[in-house]
Amino acid sequence: MSKMSELSLAIRELKRCGETLIAISDSLDGLFSNNEDSPSANRQIADTPELKENPITLEAVRAVLAEKSRVGHTAEIRELLEKHGAGKLSEIDPSKYPVLLAEAEVLGNG
Incomplete structure (x- = not known):
């Protein structure tokens, strides 16, 4: 990472x-x-409302990856998916979404 x-x-x-x-x-x-x-x-x-950690959904990850792909980071996204042992997003274990999302969000930031 x-x-x-x-x-x-x-x-x-x-x-x-x-x-x-x-x-x-x-x-x-x-x-x-x-x-x-x-x-x-x-x-x-x-x-007092219960504080619940909102789980990251497939749709949220897909939206970020789609935006990164649109701005030219398709190859890097494929590398991230392969790094997490998948050929496509739907094959990723949902428990890995936070890490994948964090890695994708920094694409193109430097």
């Missing part, structure tokens, strides 16, 4: 961690700013 791909993945993970920390701090702020025995304190905890 190239340094740019690793950096892209690290930045994405750092952002996700930051969003999680903000949600936790908001929840704790609501919890401790109210009386613990009040119904609103309990409701604050129950109303």
Whole structure:
């Protein structure tokens, strides 16, 4: 994996961690700013949305790869697919989508 791909993945993970920390701090702020025995304190905890990591879909990866192909990176895309053991995108294991997407996003950036 190239340094740019690793950096892209690290930045994405750092952002996700930051969003999680903000949600936790908001929840704790609501919890401790109210009386613990009040119904609103309990409701604050129950109303806090669950943070879910949105899985990367085949369609999202396909859109990025198609755009990169349109701007002249078709050969590099084929190399990425082969690197991940596939001749076409539909043969890629969905668990590899984040890495593949990060590698594709840096194509043409330097």
